[in-house]
Amino acid sequence: MIDQQSVPALPGTPDEQDDTARKQRVKALFRRYPDITSEERRELTDYLKSGPLLEIGLLKGDETIRYKIAAFEQEQAKALSHAPKEIAVLLVIFVLLAVACSALWDMGA
Known part of the structure; x- marks a missing residue:
C-alpha cells in the first residue's frame, strides 16, 4: 500500500x-x-x-x-454537538422559509 x-x-x-x-x-x-x-x-x-x-x-x-x-x-461528542442557539436559528430560518413558500403559493392560486 x-x-x-x-x-x-x-x-x-x-x-x-x-x-x-x-x-x-x-x-x-x-x-x-x-x-x-x-x-x-x-x-x-x-x-x-x-x-x-x-x-x-x-x-x-x-x-x-x-x-x-x-x-x-x-x-468529543459535547464539543462536536450543536449549541441550542444554533438549532433555534436554523428552526427560525426553516419556519420563515416555509411561511414565504406558503405565501407565494397562495399568491399564484
Missing part, C-alpha cells in the same frame, strides 16, 4: 493545495490518535465541525482510520 503522505500533490490552485495539505494533516492526526496533543485535538474538532462534508465523509470511509474517527467523535 502506498503511503499517502509520500505521494506528491497534483498541481492546482493554492486553495486546492491548501485543502489537500489540510486533509493529509487531519488524516495523519487521526492515524496517531489518541497520541495527540490538546492543540491537535482542537484542530480535529474544528475540522469535523466546519470542514467540507464530502471530505469528512471520505475520511470516515477510509478503513485505516474510520474506527479512530468514531472513537474521537464519541470522546
Whole structure:
C-alpha cells in the first residue's frame, strides 16, 4: 500500500493545495490518535465541525482510520454537538422559509 503522505500533490490552485495539505494533516492526526496533543485535538474538532462534508465523509470511509474517527467523535461528542442557539436559528430560518413558500403559493392560486 502506498503511503499517502509520500505521494506528491497534483498541481492546482493554492486553495486546492491548501485543502489537500489540510486533509493529509487531519488524516495523519487521526492515524496517531489518541497520541495527540490538546492543540491537535482542537484542530480535529474544528475540522469535523466546519470542514467540507464530502471530505469528512471520505475520511470516515477510509478503513485505516474510520474506527479512530468514531472513537474521537464519541470522546468529543459535547464539543462536536450543536449549541441550542444554533438549532433555534436554523428552526427560525426553516419556519420563515416555509411561511414565504406558503405565501407565494397562495399568491399564484
